[in-house]
Amino acid sequence: MAELPQAVRGFWVTFRTMFKKVVTEQYPEDAAKFPPKPRFHGRHQLNRWSDGLEKCVGCELCAWACPADAILVEGASNTEEERFSPGERYGRVYQINYTRCIFCGLCIEACPTRALTMTNVFELADNNRADLIFEKKDLLAPMLPGMVAPPHAMVEGSTEQDYYANRIKGPGPVDQGVNP
Amino acid sequence: MTDMLNQEVVATVNVTIDGVELQVPKGTLAIRAAELIGVEIPRFCDHPLLEPVAACRACLIEVEGMPKPQPACAQVVSDGMTIHTQQSSAVARDAQEGVLEFLLLNHPLDCPVCDKGGECPLQNQAMSAGRSESRFEGEKRIFEKPIPISAQILLDRERCVSCARCTRFSEQIAGDPMIELLERGANQQVGIASDEPFNSYFSGNTIQICPVGALTSADYRFRSRPFDLVSTPTACEHCASGCSLRTDSRRGEVTRRLAWEDPQVNEDWNCDKGRFAFRYQAQDRITTPLVREDGTLRPASWPEAIDVAARGLQAAGSATGVLTGGRLSVEDAYGYAKFARGVLGTDHIDFRSRANSEEEAQFLRACVAGTPLTVSYAALESAPFVLLVAFEPEDESPIVYLRLRKAGTRVVSIATRGTKGLAKMGGSLLAVVPGREAQALRDLPADIRQALSQPGAVILVGERIAASVGGPTAVASLAAATGAALAWIPRRAGERGALDAGALSGLLPGGRPLTDARARSEVAAAWGVDADSLPSTPASDVLDAASRRSLKALLVAGVDPADMPAPFVTDAALERAAFIVSLDHHYSEITEFADVVLPVALVTEKSGTFIDWEGRPRPFAQVFKDSLAMSDASVLGMLARAMGATAGAWDGPGIRREITALGTWSGQSAEVPAVEPEVGPTDGFRLASWRELLDAGVMQEGEPHLAATARPVVAVVSSSALSALGSPASVTVTGPLGSVQLPVEAGEVLDNVIFVPMNAPGCSIYTDLGARIGAAVDVTAGGVA
Ligand code: SF4
Ligand code: SF4
Ligand code: FES
Numbered sequence: 001m002a003e004l005p006q007a008v009r010g011f012w013v014t015f016r017t018m019f020k021k022v023v024t025e026q027y028p029e030d031a032a033k034f035p036p037k038p039r040f041h042g043r044h045q046l047n048r049w050s051d052g053l054e055k056c057v058g059c060e061l062c063a064w065a066c067p068a069d070a071i072l073v074e075g076a077s078n079t080e081e082e083r084f085s086p087g088e089r090y091g092r093v094y095q096i097n098y099t100r101c102i103f104c105g106l107c108i109e110a111c112p113t114r115a116l117t118m119t120n121v122f123e124l125a126d127n128n129r130a131d132l133i134f135e136k137k138d139l140l141a142p143m144l145p146g147m148v149a150p151p152h153a154m155v156e157g158s159t160e161q162d163y164y165a166n167r168i169k170g171p172g173p174v175d176q177g178v179n180p
Numbered sequence: 181m182t183d184m185l186n187q188e189v190v191a192t193v194n195v196t197i198d199g200v201e202l203q204v205p206k207g208t209l210a211i212r213a214a215e216l217i218g219v220e221i222p223r224f225c226d227h228p229l230l231e232p233v234a235a236c237r238a239c240l241i242e243v244e245g246m247p248k249p250q251p252a253c254a255q256v257v258s259d260g261m262t263i264h265t266q267q268s269s270a271v272a273r274d275a276q277e278g279v280l281e282f283l284l285l286n287h288p289l290d291c292p293v294c295d296k297g298g299e300c301p302l303q304n305q306a307m308s309a310g311r312s313e314s315r316f317e318g319e320k321r322i323f324e325k326p327i328p329i330s331a332q333i334l335l336d337r338e339r340c341v342s343c344a345r346c347t348r349f350s351e352q353i354a355g356d357p358m359i360e361l362l363e364r365g366a367n368q369q370v371g372i373a374s375d376e377p378f379n380s381y382f383s384g385n386t387i388q389i390c391p392v393g394a395l396t397s398a399d400y401r402f403r404s405r406p407f408d409l410v411s412t413p414t415a416c417e418h419c420a421s422g423c424s425l426r427t428d429s430r431r432g433e434v435t436r437r438l439a440w441e442d443p444q445v446n447e448d449w450n451c452d453k454g455r456f457a458f459r460y461q462a463q464d465r466i467t468t469p470l471v472r473e474d475g476t477l478r479p480a481s482w483p484e485a486i487d488v489a490a491r492g493l494q495a496a497g498s499a500t501g502v503l504t505g506g507r508l509s510v511e512d513a514y515g516y517a518k519f520a521r522g523v524l525g526t527d528h529i530d531f532r533s534r535a536n537s538e539e540e541a542q543f544l545r546a547c548v549a550g551t552p553l554t555v556s557y558a559a560l561e562s563a564p565f566v567l568l569v570a571f572e573p574e575d576e577s578p579i580v581y582l583r584l585r586k587a588g589t590r591v592v593s594i595a596t597r598g599t600k601g602l603a604k605m606g607g608s609l610l611a612v613v614p615g616r617e618a619q620a621l622r623d624l625p626a627d628i629r630q631a632l633s634q635p636g637a638v639i640l641v642g643e644r645i646a647a648s649v650g651g652p653t654a655v656a657s658l659a660a661a662t663g664a665a666l667a668w669i670p671r672r673a674g675e676r677g678a679l680d681a682g683a684l685s686g687l688l689p690g691g692r693p694l695t696d697a698r699a700r701s702e703v704a705a706a707w708g709v710d711a712d713s714l715p716s717t718p719a720s721d722v723l724d725a726a727s728r729r730s731l732k733a734l735l736v737a738g739v740d741p742a743d744m745p746a747p748f749v750t751d752a753a754l755e756r757a758a759f760i761v762s763l764d765h766h767y768s769e770i771t772e773f774a775d776v777v778l779p780v781a782l783v784t785e786k787s788g789t790f791i792d793w794e795g796r797p798r799p800f801a802q803v804f805k806d807s808l809a810m811s812d813a814s815v816l817g818m819l820a821r822a823m824g825a826t827a828g829a830w831d832g833p834g835i836r837r838e839i840t841a842l843g844t845w846s847g848q849s850a851e852v853p854a855v856e857p858e859v860g861p862t863d864g865f866r867l868a869s870w871r872e873l874l875d876a877g878v879m880q881e882g883e884p885h886l887a888a889t890a891r892p893v894v895a896v897v898s899s900s901a902l903s904a905l906g907s908p909a910s911v912t913v914t915g916p917l918g919s920v921q922l923p924v925e926a927g928e929v930l931d932n933v934i935f936v937p938m939n940a941p942g943c944s945i946y947t948d949l950g951a952r953i954g955a956a957v958d959v960t961a962g963g964v965a
Binding site: 057058059060061063064074075076077087088089112113 | 292293297298325326401402403404405407408
């Protein structure tokens with residue numbers, strides 16, 4: 001083989017490869033066959049407690065941690081009449097700007113209540129910037145059976161400590177990202 | 181006295197801290213001495229302006245020769261003392277770490293939802309001086325959170341470290357000991373009496389000095405995080421005390437204001453109005469120029485509006501009156517003063533949008549305008565005696581109140597009503613019938629005259645002296661006769677600046693009398709105009725002239741007719757003026773009348789300077805740097821150019837240069853007034869009044885939490901008058917325009933005097949009663965007959 005001309009050696013590689021197993025994945029045709037790995041950093045999700053109350057307390061620590069300045073949060077007071085999360089404070093405004101986000105996940109590490117996690121959703125392309133700013137309504141986790149959409153009161157007889165200590169039991173996973 | 185001071189400065193002691201030898205004044209606290217060599221000892225309760233209590237124990241240090249660690253914040257250094265801080269002593273470091281661990285035992289660690297998070301001394305010092313692990317495993321103490329201790333101040337007892345800063349501030353500085361540390365041990369907590377909320381005018385300061393997030397405000401609750409705020413050094417626009425503030429904004433919106441340290445003025449404090457009242461700024465703004473067409477205002481372009489305004493003003497020329505209100509920066513007031521004289525050729529200009537008199541104007545020209553800074557806050561602190569005339573410091577200039585209280589100066593107040601504020605200053609009252617201050621000043625007891633002739637004695641006179649015929653005259657002659665220093669304290673932040681800028685008839689910038697030819701030529705040279713084109717005879721009262729139809733146009737800035745003792749006169753003047761140009765940032769009663777409305781910048785949208793009552797410049801920076809709004813002076817410059825005039829600079833820096841170059845008047849100052857006091861019987865009930873700090877003022881709009889901490893709206897009569905009325909719970913006060921019904925209580929007023937707040941919600945003496953200070957009013961028990 002060593003005596004064969006260089007050109008023939010090159011074509012031999014091509015020829016041999018034609019009989020190997022194909023590794024190229026066809027996107028989007030075969031996307032369903034190749035789901036991302038579970039720890040893939042995709043679109044964020046704002047989780048709920050098992051009764052539907054929001055986990056976000058509007059602390060802005062995610063925004064502080066974000067190296068790309070992609071997150072904007074504004075907190076507000078829960079009231080007895082209008083409660084969105086256990087405790088005193090909730091996130092009234094929550095925006096992630098996906099033209100800025102670099103999917104590093106530092107926000108997830110900063111979140112003290114595990115309100116913020118990442119899903120595996122990566123299909124985020126769009127043809128304009130405005131639609132890439134996701135609002136709270138776009139990021140909130142879907143309602144699972146047994147959940148009631150806030151605002152509503154905490155589970156009777158409970159305190160926010162019960163929520164934080166995970167003593168409020170209800171249906172569904174409470175802090176894992178759920179792929180919609 | 182000077183000797184004593186010198187001695188204090190000379191007496192020093194030698195100490196060694198962490199092996200560094202240093203000399204400090206005798207009496208220095210160890211914590212301060214350590215700061216001198218750059219060692220920061222952790223602290224919570226220590227505050228340089230409060231008495232030491234050593235309550236938190238965070239500052240423990242090792243002192244050689246003492247058996248146990250000592251609190252550095254209460255340990256006075258003595259000669260030869262050897263101190264080891266955490267930097268050089270394991271004992272000190274261990275003690276400090278132990279205390280921090282202990283302070284955190286019951287702390288809820290709810291930093292994510294705490295407003296202090298990000299600027300919290302407890303967070304910071306737990307990191308810098310604490311252990312990384314806690315050994316505590318039990319249940320934490322739990323309190324209900326947060327509980328309101330006033331409509332504005334919220335208390336989270338779980339977070340409190342019992343440092344007693346808030347309680348010491350309230351007692352020592354504000355004189356309002358409404359909060360106190362209750363209970364003992366783990367249950368120790370800050371509390372209020374069940375029947376008395378923490379409605380102190382200074383309550384917001386406790387939030388700022390609380391080293392944890394135990395005290396927060398309803399107003400700023402959860403509004404932002406310190407790290408996404410942009411901070412700008414500003415000065416307060418609410419009163420003439422001149423507080424330095426820090427304005428924090430986020431995304432084009434002011435989120436909060438804090439007191440900014442200025443040892444010469446507000447020290448570390450400010451009042452709740454300055455701290456919490458800023459929402460008015462964003463409400464109801466005028467966003468575009470407006471021009472009246474067929475009786476209604478319609479939006480117009482800048483060139484069009486300037487053109488219409490310039491033509492109208494040009495036609496009126498020197499028959500134009502200029503009203504500037506009392507809230508302008510000195511640059512803008514100077515712009516109006518220049519526009520009136522140099523462009524319009526009129527002397528009809530007045531900044532006093534409140535009760536005033538020609539006698540007062542004379543007094544201001546002669547005794548206040550352009551005077552150097554002689555009576556300062558420091559002078560008040562060292563004064564042996566202070567006489568207050570028609571001036572209630574706690575309501576009308578709160579930092580003056582704090583300073584007089586701090587110094588423990590002997591205070592006598594010639595006033596229509598004795599107040600708690602006066603009692604808290606330890607002052608005594610010389611009660612007078614409203615409007616009759618002049619007579620009282622003439623008949624002053626010999627001991628007070630005596631006290632006033634001591635070196636350093638001060639007379640502080642308020643703007644309400646204008647309501648007393650002969651009052652300004654009497655004040656000026658008392659000061660001259662006794663040699664006491666005299667200071668005039670207006671209420672609004674812009675009045676002293678407007679006066680120095682010459683926004684008053686008969687007065688040119690820098691205290692120059694208009695009647696003096698040299699003064700006119702100095703000013704004309706600075707403006708680049710012909711000295712002969714400037715008016716040379718002082719004009720009469722603007723509103724009076726306007727309502728007599730001798731003025732054809734009015735140029736008005738930020739004036740509220742309801743502030744005038746006779747609002748209907750103002751209204752009549754406005755109706756009769758053929759042409760009105762209004763420069764304002766908000767819709768007001770004036771814009772209703774105006775033919776052209778030109779929108780101008782708020783204090784947050786421009787930089788500028790206020791002059792406080794001392795005469796000290798209080799510069800403020802622009803908060804919203806990308807604002808396109810123009811200051812009053814810039815808009816006047818556009819008008820001037822449209823009218824074919826230039827008259828020097830119209831931009832902020834240019835005006836500041838002009839003012840500095842002009843300097844103050846060196847020649848003969850104007851004549852002091854000589855008006856005889858009003859005499860004659862004061863029959864019936866006479867109306868005493870002033871504006872309380874928190875009231876229905878337009879700049880406090882949109883602040884429900886602040887408004888709820890205002891004093892209750894009550895009328896005050898003497899106890900014998902109250903029983904003569906049959907001790908009713910409420911009275912009806914009737915003036916020429918109408919009546920108001922108010923709860924009534926007994927207080928320190930003369931028997932024929934009734935005090936009614938000037939502009940409280942639902943009770944304005946001008947618009948509801950139609951009565952001015954000193955007027956006879958009808959008082960009947962109970963509801964409206
Ligand atoms: S998502 Fe988490 S970190 Fe971000 S504001 Fe909400 S609670 Fe705080
Ligand atoms: S509330 Fe704040 S200032 Fe008052 S004692 Fe507690 S920690 Fe100190
Ligand atoms: S700072 Fe010294 S005991 Fe608190």
